[in-house]
Amino acid sequence: MKTVVCWVARLWSIASIGVVLLFIFGEGMHRIRPSEWLLFLFFPAGISVGMILAWWKNRLGGVITVTSLIAFYAIHFAIARTFPHGWAFLVFSLPGFLFLVEWRLEKPRADDWR
Secondary structure (H helix, E strand, O other): OHHHHHHHHHHHHHHHHHHHHHHHHHHOHHHOOHHHHHHHHHHHHHHHHHHHHHOOOHHHHHHHHHHHHHHHHHHHHHHHOOOOOOOHHHHHHHHHHHHHHHHHHOOOOOOOOO
16 A cells, blocks of 8 residues: 555656646746745745655655645735635645655654654
């Protein structure tokens, strides 16, 4: 079970980061308004860094991914007074949750932040 969760999380993270990169390079960075840079820091930058790190340290990377997603939603709500519409942000970030599931399926170790 752990192996299945591990590989689904890894493959999904590659797909998520790939699609995000296609959006960034396809749309270009010139369309980001100054008020959106803080949002960009958490999504897609924070979730991507978290998913990449999770390949080696699944708990830490998963926490970074999920925390970045929560921060993105909180900042978006603070700026726009509404949450982002649609399910895409959650789908792109789902590997972070899967990396945390993978970590919980592992045997307990002395290095609990693996």
